[in-house]
Amino acid sequence: MQFPKGKLIAIGGAEDKGTDIEDVNRNNLNFFELGILRRIVEEAGGPNSRIEVITTASTIPYEVGDNYLNAFGKIGCTNIGLMHIRNRADTNNADYLQRIKECDAVMFSGGNQLRLSVTDGGTEFLSIIKHRYQHEDFVIAGTSAGAMAMSQTMIYEGNAAKAHLKGEVKMTTGLGFINAVIIDSHFEKRGRFGRLAQAVACNPSCIGIGLGEDTGMLITDGNKMEAIGSGCVIIVDGHDVSFSNIADIPDGNPYSLENLRVHICEKGNGYLINERKFLPEAAEGAVIKKSVHVD
Numbered sequence: 001m002q003f004p005k006g007k008l009i010a011i012g013g014a015e016d017k018g019t020d021i022e023d024v025n026r027n028n029l030n031f032f033e034l035g036i037l038r039r040i041v042e043e044a045g046g047p048n049s050r051i052e053v054i055t056t057a058s059t060i061p062y063e064v065g066d067n068y069l070n071a072f073g074k075i076g077c078t079n080i081g082l083m084h085i086r087n088r089a090d091t092n093n094a095d096y097l098q099r100i101k102e103c104d105a106v107m108f109s110g111g112n113q114l115r116l117s118v119t120d121g122g123t124e125f126l127s128i129i130k131h132r133y134q135h136e137d138f139v140i141a142g143t144s145a146g147a148m149a150m151s152q153t154m155i156y157e158g159n160a161a162k163a164h165l166k167g168e169v170k171m172t173t174g175l176g177f178i179n180a181v182i183i184d185s186h187f188e189k190r191g192r193f194g195r196l197a198q199a200v201a202c203n204p205s206c207i208g209i210g211l212g213e214d215t216g217m218l219i220t221d222g223n224k225m226e227a228i229g230s231g232c233v234i235i236v237d238g239h240d241v242s243f244s245n246i247a248d249i250p251d252g253n254p255y256s257l258e259n260l261r262v263h264i265c266e267k268g269n270g271y272l273i274n275e276r277k278f279l280p281e282a283a284e285g286a287v288i289k290k291s292v293h294v295d
Contacts, residue, residue, distance in 0.1 A: 003221040006133035007043055008177055011036055012185045012211030013110055013144030036216055036229050041077045044105035044139045052081045052103045056119050057111030057145040064109050091125035100128050105139035108146025114156045116149040117174055133177055140177055144185045151183050152176045153203050163194030167251035171199060178222055180273050183209045187234060200238040201246045201257055207273050208236030223273045226282035227265040235263040235271055
């Protein structure tokens with residue numbers, strides 16, 4: 001089996017005071033997390049790397065794009081491009097296609113993850129990104145919706161207060177960079193454990209990754225993970241579930257599970273997806289960092 005040569009960096013998003021994804025507090029768009037952005041730049045090859053920011057998920061793409069330019073500029077990375085792709089026709093833009101072939105990394109902004117899958121799914125634009133991720137030292141980063149859309153199975157809707165009820169968590173096909181996980185963002189602030197648990201209950205072959213804000217997971221070889229940022233990452237593993245009634249009960253009823261496994265990862269901890277193994281020290285088996293210094 002060939003492992004992808006590229007890296008994924010899934011980020012839980014910046015603190016947004018619990019507002020709806022699209023009702024973003026403007027004061028929080030200038031982010032987070034310059035530490036995480038530095039790691040993206042480092043993994044992409046350094047401050048001179050070309051990073052393309054894709055704002056498809058957002059309803060305020062120009063404001064989001066400007067804030068990325070400012071945030072990356074603060075850490076000395078100015079070779080940043082913006083792609084305000086609003087519909088499927090935009091994905092055929094010859095300039096965008098050429099830029100995707102030449103950049104060192106892409107970053108998907110937050111917003112609505114369904115906009116990403118509906119706009120990019122099945123396009124040449126997405127095929128180029130996938131090919132580069134599989135065969136080159138190429139970085140795909142995403143925050144909030146941009147992180148959730150990375151997986152093959154994607155949560156696109158689910159009220160946290162009703163997530164204990166069957167059918168309240170809606171799932172569809174994401175961008176498909178990685179198959180064996182389901183990613184959720186703003187995990188702690190929005191109380192999303194229940195909805196990730198239901199997603200895993202319905203897809204027990206997948207590992208659930210709950211990303212806190214200002215927190216992320218760096219994934220190499222499509223398998224090896226390292227927690228980065230200031231918060232924690234919750235890993236939800238349904239492989240050893242011994243009882244589940246979710247297939248048999250009607251929609252709207254509470255479901256039950258036995259033996260769902262949960263791990264909590266702080267910065268520096270790791271996890272192996274295929275082996276379903278927690279690593280206290282990611283550097284021991286999960287990630288070999290590049291020796292690129294970013295001022």
